[in-house]
Amino acid sequence: MRSLLSLDNSTASTNSTNHHHKWVGPIGHCVITVDVNGSGDFRSVQAAVDSVPANNRENVVIKISAGYYIEKVVVPVTKPYITFQGAGRDATIIEWHDRACDRGPNGQQLRTYRTASVTVFASYFSARNISFKNTAPAPLPGMQGWQAAAFRISGDKAYFSGCGFYGAQDTLCDDAGRHYFKECYIEGSIDFIFGNGRSMYKNCEIHSIATGFGSIAAQYRNTEEEKTGFAFVRCRVTGTGPLYVGRAMGQYARIVYSYTYFDDLVTHGGWDDWESTNIHTHNRNKTVLLGVYKCWGPGAEALKGIPSGQELDYNSAHRFLVKSFVNGRHWIAPSDS
Incomplete structure (x- = not known):
């Protein structure tokens, strides 16, 4: 290996x-x-x-x-x-x-x-072909x-391939550090990917078991200087809804879905920018990035043309499409990306 x-x-x-x-x-x-x-x-x-x-x-x-x-x-x-x-x-x-x-x-x-x-608190952790x-x-x-939570990753430069993460509320605590998830399966109901990691999810299946309502990702970036965020690339969103695809729990939260398929489970509006519960929200629509780029499927239409979401062009989306988003060139072998 x-x-x-x-x-x-x-x-x-x-x-x-x-x-x-x-x-x-x-x-x-x-x-x-x-x-x-x-x-x-x-x-x-x-x-x-x-x-x-x-x-x-x-x-x-x-x-x-x-x-x-x-x-x-x-x-x-x-x-x-x-x-x-x-x-x-x-x-x-x-x-x-x-x-x-x-x-x-x-x-x-x-x-x-x-x-x-x-x-996992340690850096340079990896997991392959295993479920949590x-x-x-x-x-x-x-x-x-x-x-x-099924898994909490708080170490830097962590790599996951062919792994499963199973839970309901708060399944995967993507807490801190740079992380790369490839061909993984992540299941849950409410905020089941959450934290302030700087992470790329590539070719993953994101599966909702929500009843009543649910939400996929809650991202905590709170300052403009932080390089954190969640980038979903060529993923599949399946399961039950209605479902928010992302929630901005930080003032500068970043969640971007690119080339991702959505089942017919996205709630009207698609995103939750957390305005109703955060007192520091007067400029939030200028600081939060909740974006989509060339997504498809019956649920993708609910993400388009809404105030809290953004349809990105290639120049805006590119940084969220490549492993350099997590500085991956320096720690992920080409065969693993």
């Missing part, structure tokens, strides 16, 4: 020659096996992560055999360069069931960000405290 870090190695080697900087990236390769039935090095994914030394400098591939791994997993910030490699999106599943209203060991409510079945689930029941609209 070609590492997504291979470009970093070659680039850094050149830089170290030219500028006399010692390369401190991953050196070497290590494989750890996990099998829930006991045939691997470990039975649990967390035990495998725990075995990786702090300040790891190797590319560590954790091969996770087919099966259900019912556990809560955390990859700490001190353990970069880890890959979770499953046996297939439908074969290898890590799942847990926390909700925001549940109480943690300290007796306090978990709140949304601590509900994730898998949380939060199995808490889906809330009815208006229910409080039922946010239940």
Whole structure:
């Protein structure tokens, strides 16, 4: 398997020659096996992560055999360069069931960000051919405290290929850092992709299980200086509605769909710019970017010609079409983009 870090190695080697900087990236390769039935090095994914030394400098591939791994997993910030490699999106599943209203060991409510079945704080994390689930029941609209994340990515330069993310409200916490999702399946009902990541979703299926109403993406960019935003490229939006395709939870939120197919599930108006709940909104229509470019399908018409959305031209859309949006040329191998 070609590492997504291979470009970093070659680039850094050149830089170290030219500028006399010692390369401190991953050196070497290590494989750890996990099998829930006991045939691997470990039975649990967390035990495998725990075995990786702090300040790891190797590319560590954790091969996770087919099966259900019912556990809560955390990859700490001190353990970069880890890959979770499953046996297939439908074969290898890590799942847990926390909700925001549940109480943690300290007796306090978990709140949304601590509900994730898998949380990654480390940089240079990747996952391939594996699914992450939060199995808490889906809330009815208006229910409080039922946010239940399947995955939280808070590390920089994270790559996902052929992965599944399953939940209802707040399925995927795209929290912080640069991230690239390729050919993934993401399922949920309300704000099921949310956070302030700088992320590209390419050739993904975004599947709504909303009842009553739902929303796909809630983006939190709050200042003009932040480079964050969600770029959806050649995706498919399927499932049930009515559905907002994006909500601007930050004053400068950016969500752009390009070349994306929409089922007939988009609510009239398509976008929610959060004006009704934010007191700093008098210039919001000038600072929020909720855009579409060459989208299609029966639901795409609901996104056109509305005040809170924008139909982009090529010059406006181009930066959201290419992996340089996440500086991908520097850390994603060409075969992986």
